[in-house]
Structure formats: C-alpha cells, structure tokens
Amino acid sequence: MVTRSPYPHWFYLPAAVVYGVLFVVPTVTSFWFSLTRWTVFDSTFVGLDNFVTFFREPALVKGLTNTLIYGVVTSGLKVVLGMLLAVLLTSQIAARGWLRSVVFFPVLVSTIGIGLTFTVLMDPVDGLINQSLAVWGISGPAWLTDPSWALLSVALVDVWKGVGLATLIYIAGIVSIPAEYFEAARVDGAGAFARFRSITLPLARPATATVIILSLIGGLRSFDLIWAMTRGGPGFTSDVIASVIYKQYQAGFYGLSTAGNVVLFVLVTAIVLPLSRILNRREVEL
C-alpha cells in the first residue's frame, strides 16, 4: 500500500479552478484580445493597431502620463505624511490612541462615499475648503473643474483616504526599533531631528518599502475615486488608464479596452517588480 501524504495536492484544486478560470485565463487571453478589433459581434485580428491608437490618441496618452503622475504623487505623499504622522503618533502626546483611530478610519470607508463628499467640499464657490481658505484671504482654485488641478485634487483626496494605512505600517516599523538606540543617541547628545534622521529613517526602511509598493500598486490601478469625482474630466484631463479602460469598454471598443489593460499590466509590473527588488536588496545590506 502506498502511504498517501497527509497534505494532498488536491487541496490546491478548488482555489486553482476559481483563480485559474477567472484570473489566469483572462490575464493570458488579454494579450491575444488586445491584438483584435473586438466588438459585441465578432473579433478580427488587427495586429498592434490598438496599441498604435493607444499611443497616438492624445486622450489616451494623457491617460498614460496621468496614471504615472497619480501613482508617484499619491505614493510620495503617503510616504512623507505617513512617516510624519507615525512619528507624531509614537511620541508622547495627548489623545494618541484616539488620533490613530481617527487617521486610520477613512481607509475603511467607501471610496465612492468619500469621493462624493469631497466633490461637495471642493466646490469652487460654496465648498467648505474654499470657504475656509477665503477666511484667511486665500482664494482657492477650482479644484475639480480646473484642468490643471483636477488630477491633483483627486490625488490629494486619495492621500487623505489612504495615509492612515501608511501611518499604521510606519508605526509598526518604528515601534519595532529597539528603544536602546534612541537612548544611546540621547546620551550622546543627539537632538530630536538627528535621532529621526539617523535612527528612525534608516531603520524604518522595510516599512518605507512596503508603503511605496502598496501605494504604487493601488495608485497605478486606481479607478473608483477618479470616477466618483471627475469621471476623467474636465475633458480628459484627469483620465487614467483604468478610466480609459472603462470608457472604451462602455463605447464597445473591447479590443482597445483590453489593450489598455495590457498597457496597465506592463506598466505596473515594469515599475513594481524592479522597485521591490531594489528596495528589498538595500534592506539586506543594512
């Protein structure tokens, strides 16, 4: 009698079926479909036509550059603000625990709800933000209707919603730094800023890597917040690849939409994979 392993391979099977059929198959076939002109009725092979369109059409190129801007701005701000908030929330201040909850809660709230709320708060005339700025004598921009501000405004709301997660990750990183290091630095006469620069910053590197990777993955594929706030407008000035994919899908250009997916796939992997390798390697060298 053959002894059978108590850890049978068929345990993989149910997950493999669902994952294979609904994730792997679509991902693999997307490369084929992106090379076709594909409508509700049929699909014909057109070679790289869809990609040529994608990189020629100004509206679509804009989506590509906007995706990059959005990803870099949101993850950059989440790193900086998340780090600052984490330092604040690990120091001896009043209402620390309460403030941690307050900063984190938006992470759990519906993106659509947040988007609609901020659309109202960012109203150029009556919105609370510009009304408050007016009190200080500043006339705020038309956040969502000014083409040069729209994408940035959405990115700022994204940061507002997501910085709590970055903060938590940083808190976990900072708390794991042995207290003796800070103690020793204090004995040597290092000020608060010097302690931050030469202890917290380098030793929180794994946290920084996590925050950058997570927020880039999220930021580059971001769709719902942009869709709730501007729908890519005004014009197509705040379109990103994910919203282009949806628009082309709605318009019935399935091949072009899928080409967008392939571009997004390539973009995300081409940025995230090398970056995570670099960030993690440096961590080992320390």
Next chain:
Amino acid sequence: MRSRLLGLLAVVVSGVVFLVPFAFIVLTAGKTRAEASRLEFSWPAQLRFAENFLEVVRARDYMLIIAYINSTVLTVASVSIMVVLAAMVAFVLQRRPSRWTGTVNFLVLAGLIIPPAVVPTIWVLQRLGLFRTMPGLILVEVAFGLSFCVLLFRAFVATIPRALDEAAILDGAGPLRLFFGVIFPLLRSVIVTAVVVQSVTVFNDFVNPLYFLPGDRNATVQLTLYNFAGQYSTDYHLLFMNILLITIPPLIMFAFFNRQIVAGMTSGAIKG
C-alpha cells in the same frame, strides 16, 4: 514646552482634517433639502434625520434595502468561500514543499500585483453563463481576494507545530479531518483578521459590481450610491444620508475588530 505646543497643534490639525469631512456628512444628512443645498458646514436648523432616512430608504422602490441584501449576500458568500479555499492552499503550501510550491507562490504574488483584465473576464463569465449573475460576481471576488488570504494564512500555518499534525495522523485522521478538525480551528485568530479585512474590501468594492453585475435590480450599495448621485444630483440631504448609511457597517466593524484590522493590514510591514 515648545514641543508640547507643537504636539498639541498637530493633534488639533489632524483632528480637524480627518474629522470635519465626517462631521459634514452627518450634519448634511440631517438637513432639509434647501438647507443642504447651500453646502454649508453648519448645525441643521431643523433636525430631519428620521424623515431623510425614510425618504432614502423608500427612494426608487426600496432600492437601498435591495442593495443592502445584495451586498450582504455578496460579502458573506465570497468571504466564506475565499477563506476556506485560501486556508486549504496555505496549509499544503506551507507543509509540503514540492514541484508545485514555486508555481503557487508565483501565482499568489501575481494575484497581488497584476490588475485584472476586465473584458476578457466578462468574456469568460459569458461563456460560463455567469455574467450578470450574483454567483459570477461572488466567484470573481473570491478569485481576486485569494492571494491576500493565502499570504496571511501561510505565515500563520508556519507557527502551528507539526507535532499536532502527526498526533492527528496517528489517531487515524485523513487529510480532510486533519485540516478541518485540527488546523482550521487553530487558525481562528488569523481567520477573523482575514474575514474582517476582506468583508470591508468586498462591501466597499465598486469596480467589480460595476463591470460584472450591472443593472438596477442587482445593484450593490456602492453602485446605488453612485447612481443616486447621478439621478438626484440636487438632493444633497438624501445623498449624504445615503453616504452615512453605507459608512455605518465599516464603522461597526472598526469598533469591534480594530485590532484584527490593524494586524491584517500591516502584516506586510514586518516581512516587506
């Protein structure tokens, strides 16, 4: 002393920045239509919470109630399936290194990074007769959530001593009894984490219902909210009541499972 003041200032500023939008939601949800449309941050002249609540619930033939039912079915079904399937994968993946291990690890990471291809997924669902159906959407959510759960569970399975497996096997337990009778119950704490985090994710999901389950009759709460904003664009009091209502489930989750949520969401920070 100066740093004390600075700290206090920081507390006040972040409190204002993070709380005012929520206060705005609550206040506007309690106003009359005319007052809400002024978009002011002020105390309602008349408190109309009950009236607005009833009006939102009744709007469009009790759409919100239907949407809540749909969202609940979607969340409960997809998270339960996801958790069981992912735990089975994580268990074998951690316990039995084999020629499959590398492939499975690769697929798990791919699931975290690669954005799903939308139209091909619709094409597959159509072929299976599952497009525009709740089971179809449930399976899609399962497929997209598996990776996160497998990673979470695998790390935890590693902390369960193999001696327990061996004892169970000596007692004559087969793989199924070993897993469901011994291992799965021991995973309880990490399962709570996965369930809470994924419930919030699925409940808040907008993109997948938008693509894979369109149509008013099937709307989930996120879609209702989105459609609502389009149809009743001037009824800010109702819009914000609606936002308030869909913010409550995550708030309850947060109140009860704060620790688990934080553990789950920062689990990546330790390993990188």
